[in-house]
Amino acid sequence: MPARRWRRRRASVPRGGGPRPPRGSGWPVAVSIVPGLLLVGTFFLVPLGVLAYTALGDWGALGFRFLGLDNFEAMFADDTFWKAARNTVIYSAAGVFIQVPLGVVVGIILAQHVPGWKAFRTILFIPFVISGAAYALIFSVFYNARYGLLNSTLDVVGLNRGHDWLFSIDTALYAVTATSLFILGFIIVLVMAEIASIPRELYEAAEMDGASPLQRQLRITLPLLRNVIGTIVLLTLLGYLALFDVVFILTEGGPNDETVSLVVYTYRAYINGAWGYANAVGIFIVIVGLLLIVGVRRLFRIGERTL
Amino acid sequence: MRLLRREPVHGRQFWRLLLVLAAALTAAVAISACGGGEDGGADKPKGEIVITCAACQPDRANPFLQYWHEGSQRFNRAFAGRYRIEIVRNQAVKGGGDERLNYYQRLALANDLPDVFVVSPPEVAKLQRTGKLVDWTPILDEDAEWADSFYEGAFGAIDDDAGHRWAIPANRDVLGVYYNRRIFADAGVSEFPQTWDDVEVACRAIKAAGKSCFAMDGDWTTLLMWANLIGTQDDNGDFLVTGIREGDYASNPAVVRATEVLKQWHADGFANRDAFSGEYENASNTFVRGEAAMIANGPWMVPYDIRGRNALRGLYEQVGYEPSPGWTDDGRGAIVLAGEGGWASGAIDDADKREAVAAFAKFMGSHDEAYAGLQATGSFPATRLELTDAETAKVEPLALGLVEQSETVPNTYPHAYSAAPAGFNTAWKNLWPAYVQGKMDTQEFLQRLGDDATSATG
Numbered sequence: 001m002p003a004r005r006w007r008r009r010r011a012s013v014p015r016g017g018g019p020r021p022p023r024g025s026g027w028p029v030a031v032s033i034v035p036g037l038l039l040v041g042t043f044f045l046v047p048l049g050v051l052a053y054t055a056l057g058d059w060g061a062l063g064f065r066f067l068g069l070d071n072f073e074a075m076f077a078d079d080t081f082w083k084a085a086r087n088t089v090i091y092s093a094a095g096v097f098i099q100v101p102l103g104v105v106v107g108i109i110l111a112q113h114v115p116g117w118k119a120f121r122t123i124l125f126i127p128f129v130i131s132g133a134a135y136a137l138i139f140s141v142f143y144n145a146r147y148g149l150l151n152s153t154l155d156v157v158g159l160n161r162g163h164d165w166l167f168s169i170d171t172a173l174y175a176v177t178a179t180s181l182f183i184l185g186f187i188i189v190l191v192m193a194e195i196a197s198i199p200r201e202l203y204e205a206a207e208m209d210g211a212s213p214l215q216r217q218l219r220i221t222l223p224l225l226r227n228v229i230g231t232i233v234l235l236t237l238l239g240y241l242a243l244f245d246v247v248f249i250l251t252e253g254g255p256n257d258e259t260v261s262l263v264v265y266t267y268r269a270y271i272n273g274a275w276g277y278a279n280a281v282g283i284f285i286v287i288v289g290l291l292l293i294v295g296v297r298r299l300f301r302i303g304e305r306t307l
Numbered sequence: 308m309r310l311l312r313r314e315p316v317h318g319r320q321f322w323r324l325l326l327v328l329a330a331a332l333t334a335a336v337a338i339s340a341c342g343g344g345e346d347g348g349a350d351k352p353k354g355e356i357v358i359t360c361a362a363c364q365p366d367r368a369n370p371f372l373q374y375w376h377e378g379s380q381r382f383n384r385a386f387a388g389r390y391r392i393e394i395v396r397n398q399a400v401k402g403g404g405d406e407r408l409n410y411y412q413r414l415a416l417a418n419d420l421p422d423v424f425v426v427s428p429p430e431v432a433k434l435q436r437t438g439k440l441v442d443w444t445p446i447l448d449e450d451a452e453w454a455d456s457f458y459e460g461a462f463g464a465i466d467d468d469a470g471h472r473w474a475i476p477a478n479r480d481v482l483g484v485y486y487n488r489r490i491f492a493d494a495g496v497s498e499f500p501q502t503w504d505d506v507e508v509a510c511r512a513i514k515a516a517g518k519s520c521f522a523m524d525g526d527w528t529t530l531l532m533w534a535n536l537i538g539t540q541d542d543n544g545d546f547l548v549t550g551i552r553e554g555d556y557a558s559n560p561a562v563v564r565a566t567e568v569l570k571q572w573h574a575d576g577f578a579n580r581d582a583f584s585g586e587y588e589n590a591s592n593t594f595v596r597g598e599a600a601m602i603a604n605g606p607w608m609v610p611y612d613i614r615g616r617n618a619l620r621g622l623y624e625q626v627g628y629e630p631s632p633g634w635t636d637d638g639r640g641a642i643v644l645a646g647e648g649g650w651a652s653g654a655i656d657d658a659d660k661r662e663a664v665a666a667f668a669k670f671m672g673s674h675d676e677a678y679a680g681l682q683a684t685g686s687f688p689a690t691r692l693e694l695t696d697a698e699t700a701k702v703e704p705l706a707l708g709l710v711e712q713s714e715t716v717p718n719t720y721p722h723a724y725s726a727a728p729a730g731f732n733t734a735w736k737n738l739w740p741a742y743v744q745g746k747m748d749t750q751e752f753l754q755r756l757g758d759d760a761t762s763a764t765g
Contacts, residue, residue, distance in 0.1 A: 060412070060416075061412035061413070061415050061416050061433070061434070061436070061437050062436060062437060063416070140584075140586075144581050144584070144589070145580035145581045146579060146580040146581045146589070146593070147581075162580045164580060164581060164583060164740075166584070167525070167583035167584065167740040168740070168744065169740070169741055169744055169746050252585065252733065252736060252737065253737060254736055254737035254738075254740065254741075255583065255737060255738070255739075255740035255741045255744075256737060256738060256740070256741035256746060256747075257737060258741075268730075268733060270409065271405040271406065271408075271409050271733075272405070272729060272730050272733075272762075273408075273409065273412055273433065273729065
């Protein structure tokens with residue numbers, strides 16, 4: 001291929017694309033993606049197809065019986081389903097409006113390399129590397145009404161009423177929500193990495209123009225973090241949409257479904273042998289997840305370059 | 308891309324690479340195929356019948372699984388060359404509960420149930436509907452000696468309405484109430500209460516002395532007490548045997564009465580603060596640390612908790628074990644778990660395997676094995692066990708004493724789990740705290756408990 005033509009082609013390649021490989025090398029590339037396609041087909045497309053089909057029937061240990069949309073009708077008519085949806089929205093909202101801003105602020109502060117920033121970053125990252133199940137177990141002890149650290153601490157200041165934080169209707173949802181809010185490590189690391197890629201000249205120019213440190217963060221750092229914040233928000237929403245381990249280990253969704261999440265609700269149906277119904281809820285979760293991906297990508301214009 | 312442009316992969320190189328990958332894949336498949344089951348690598352002697360067992364994996368944290376494992380190994384030695392047990396390992400079996408049932412349901416759907424495994428009565432009720440369980444009725448009918456070796460009523464929780472026997476009962480336990488004599492004495496309570504009214508009087512004194520009256524967990528131990536409160540009522544009918552299956556709890560006066568009394572105990576502060584956690588350890592630790600005066604539980608609590616590492620020194624000497632109080636002086640009762648764990652089999656199409664499974668079930672019910680099980684787990688066998696004086700001397704006296712007392716108490720009944728629908732446990736744990744906290748009245752609680760226990764989403 002002549003060099004001139006090649007350059008022209010390269011210039012017309014859309015964003016994210018690359019140069020076309022030389023003629024004759026296409027078939028090994030095509031064959032090489034076969035294993036990948038097989039894996040995607042086997043472990044993603046086929047299960048997704050099974051999920052979609054079985055969601056339309058009564059599927060259990062006795063076999064499968066096609067029901068059409070009955071599972072979805074039953075799901076939308078079930079108060080517990082809506083309670084699970086409400087709780088999932090609350091968990092997600094707490095994540096987006098408390099956890100993410102907190103992580104971004106801490107990330108921006110640590111990116112200034114304040115004294116001890118490496119130690120803080122490491123300490124704050126620890127909860128992220130602990131498995132959700134282990135983390136939940138720690139908090140089940142923390143909240144225990146009889147010997148938990150929370151009540152023991154309140155005892156020191158004379159405020160311990162022996163409250164059962166996880167199994168009292170009035171506090172269960174707050175207690176479970178608070179459990180995940182301080183897992184900031186992943187957010188901090190992403191934010192710090194993005195800040196490190198911002199040209200220092202921008203800050204120097206702003207400083208010469210008389211911008212205060214706060215103004216520099218608000219006018220330069222935050223706008224340039226749009227992409228990464230959008231990504232974090234998306235990952236946070238998808239994470240809470242699939243929230244299971246923390247809720248299940250702490251309360252199993254109780255008391256009186258006050259803490260049940262959509263996935264715990266699905267699990268209950270599954271474990272009770274109503275696999276088709278569980279898969280109908282699963283389809284609902286998949287659709288919500290897809291809508292979130294599209295919505296958040298558009299809202300934050302993820303993937304579009306700022307500079 | 309640059310690399311690709313400069314050094315394109317030649318066809319021969321590509322096929323060579325593909326060949327190497329295919330060879331590696333083939334080798335991996337061959338190696339994994341050779342692995343087989345736990346004993347799959349062993350050469351199978353001619354004529355040996357191999358059966359799979361999903362309740363025979365070792366587990367030092369679970370005395371029953373560990374004992375069944377050791378029993379299966381003794382069976383393999385005793386029947387070497389004739390029958391052999393191959394262990395099927397699975398975490399769901401270790402966990403028990405709903406996960407275990409779901410695991411077996413999936414295997415039933417795939418026609419892949421193990422040849423022998425342990426199930427509870429609710430699991431039997433669900434699994435037998437798949438048509439994949441061996442019906443033991445004709446096998447037992449042909450072997451009268453074996454059939455007669457079981458305690459009367461041992462099959463009660465396993466038999467279906469048509470009299471089919473879908474499992475061979477492994478245990479028959481009597482469950483009572485442990486109490487701490489020192490806490491009783493410190494509170495001025497001289498003897499174990501005989502009636503529920505006496506219990507309330509004792510509990511007020513114990514609470515005034517700064518201790519919890521009951522150790523409860525919102526699940527197992529709470530439901531044992533609920534069963535006691537129901538089972539010791541004259542008009543309880545067969546609620547715990549059959550009525551609990553139907554899900555209509557709110558219209559049963561005995562259930563309403565028992566539920567309200569149990570709630571009142573919590574409202575009066577008789578239970579430990581963490582009585583809703585659903586964690587058995589919270590209840591058992593409350594008792595073995597000397598913070599609560601009473602706990603309802605089975606005989607296995609002695610070796611694993613009361614004599615366990617967490618227990619206060621000298622606790623065992625302070626502990627008594629009694630049948631449940633009753634509503635009247637002569638109305639006490641005890642929970643009898645007959646066939647709580649039963650040997651079921653998925654070997655419906657293979658007579659040889661059924662023969663091997665029957666041999667294993669008989670082996671586990673034999674005198675030596677039953678006695679070994681009693682020693683290992685504190686749990687009594689479902690088969691009649693004639694103990695020598697020397698053997699009797701080695702049996703836990705608290706458990707033995709309760710078994711003797713259970714023969715004279717007027718009321719015996721199963722535990723709530725024995726016949727409850729599969730979703731009962733989840734529904735109870737979910738609703739019980741809300742009910743006790745006054746978020747719903749008794750009728751609504753029992754109505755929802757019944758509805759949720761029988762619905763898909765619990």
